[in-house]
Amino acid sequence: MPTDPRKLRSDAPLLDAWLRFQEDRPTPFTIPGHKQRTDLVGDVVAGDVPLYAGLDTMKLSRGVLAEAESRAASLWGADFCRFSTGGSTHANQAVALAVAGDGDEVIVSRTLHRSLLLGLVLAGLTPVWVRPEVDPATGLPMGVSPQTVREALVEHPAARAVFIGDPSYVGTVGDIAGLATVAHQFGVPLVVDAAWAAHFGFHPDLPRHPLQLGADVMVTSAHKTLPAWSQAALVLARTERVDPARLEAGVEATATTSPAGAMLASIDAARALLERDGRALLDGAIKATRAVRDRLLEIESLSVLDGPTVDPLKLTLVLSGTGADGNAVERDLLAAGLPVESADRDVLVGVVSLADTAETLTAFGTALSASIERHRGAPRTIEGPAAYRVRPVAAAPPRQAFFARSTSVPFNDAVGRVAAELVAPYPPGIPVLAPGERITGETLGALRHAREAGVRIAYAADPTLATLRVIQP
Missing domain, CATH: 3.90.1150.10 (Aspartate Aminotransferase, domain 1)
Structure with missing residues (x-):
């Protein structure tokens, strides 16, 4: 079903601004330094228009970004929306800064991407990990059960929020409505990293999106299942249990001050397309x-x-x-x-x-x-990805461990030590080992399995896993 993007412009203020820039190119005395010349480094910079002094004036007097975000909030049924040019990574970290304070506990699904764990470091939050149910037939996650979250909240009554990743990287969908009910019974917001679910809720054969199911905050990537630029994402929220001023401050604290206008326009265009032809x-x-x-x-x-x-x-x-x-x-x-x-x-x-x-x-x-x-051969025993099997053992808050003095030790000698680094088989980037966690034999076994299965070991100081970084005694 071909579509003409120019027909979207009346419904997409940022896209309209981008098209106007292309139709009547100025001679800018602003950044970016390529000044729209593709003869210098090639077409790699074609279409790169800034937000400031590009899609809008340097003073943002036209308000096209605010209008585009308002339209997205309306489409997803949110009170609050901000676009991100730093992907769901930036969005997760902004939310972590917004929902709790330094030293507070939060309930966190172990299916979440490493971006949220680094958000915990930035915000000084202490995670109470909850693990997903795992399908024994495939070794893949099925979602975190509401009962598991309920038990965690009973044991940690001071927890300030629940963070869940859903759908999972492999596409399995959990009980978001049940999780929202439990979180709200304890008076805390449910935050859902729905990076892979920007299309949810827009077709009867698709699951409903988290806000439709009662979640308070939804982070989603416009570039994963919608036709937006890489790094394009949204933070959407209902603000009954979340302070919009804190959310705004969290977004601004972690965002670039030179957002790519073309990327923002692509979010707006993807939203308009989803609304019209989705x-x-x-x-x-x-x-x-x-x-x-x-x-x-x-x-x-x-x-x-x-x-x-x-x-x-x-x-x-x-x-x-x-x-x-x-x-x-x-x-x-x-x-x-x-x-x-x-x-x-x-x-x-x-x-x-x-x-x-x-x-x-x-x-x-x-x-x-x-x-x-x-390539068919002898059947193998199903083990499933390493990230879903490990039981984390907390020994220190992530922020404390991240900034602690550390040293490298041989991989096999690391059992019993406290990790100073994050190690995540990628994709999906879910930590097997995180700063502040005690290294166990199970941890090392899971990392060996991932390496032998051909998975890239990401974020480790030594990606060969010959050594691991641990906190000095």
Whole structure:
């Protein structure tokens, strides 16, 4: 379903401002330094228009950003909306600064991205970790249960907020309505990192988005499943339990002072497209993904996530039963020009968006099916990604550990020591080890498994895992 972006401009003030800039280019004596000249470093800077003295005046006298954010708030049913050019990473950290104070406890799902953990460091918050239920058939997370959160709040009555990541990286959807009910019974807000759910709530075959289900704050990435620039995200909130002034201060404290106007315009354009044509575009993508999923479900011994608690636009495959190595399958797909979001030995994740078509998805399904058959071998035991199995053992607050004096020790000698660094197999970037956590044999085993499965070990000072950074005694 082709669409003309110029037809969106009357409903998208930032997009309109970007198009006006292109139609009547000024001779700027402002940043950025390329001054719109693509003959200097090439088209890499084409379309780069700043917010200040670009989409708006240096004094923001036209108010196009505020108008665009107001329209997004209305679409998602929020009282508060801010656009982010720092991705959901920036948004998560802004919310962490907004909902509690230095030293406060917060309930945190272990399915959350490392950006929230660094937000805890910035805000000085102490996490009370809650773990997701794990499907024994696949080793993948199914969501944090409301009962688990209830028990954590009973044990920690001074906790100021509940932070949940949902849907999970692999596309599984938890009980947000139940979690909201529990959080509100204890008088605290529910914050949902819904980075992968910008499309939720805009088609009857999709789950409702967190604000529709009672969450107080929703962070989402406009660039993951909507057609916005990379790094484009939104913070959306209902402010009954969250102070909008604190949210505003948190966003400003962690945002760049030179936001990319083109990126902001892309959020506005994606919102306008979603509002105008989202249902029709999503309908085609959902149907085409369903056809590919049904085809993959016919492959012998291949496990494909499916059902009402799975995002219809996420294709997550567990390859263990086929014996095929996901790293080898990924190489085939790369050679065919069909890169995937994530692949390790056992799990492969493909992301579908409203930009996909039956044609692109059919090609993907054909190449994927052929590669799995090419690499089929002896079945393996399903272990599941390391991040979902580890039981964190808190020994010090994350902020204290982050700034503590540290040293490197050999990997196998680290058991019993307190971590001074964050180590997360990536993707999805969920910590296996975080600052302030005691290193256990289980931790080391999970990291070994991730490394042997072909996952990139991210954020560690030594990505080979020969050594780990620990707090000095």
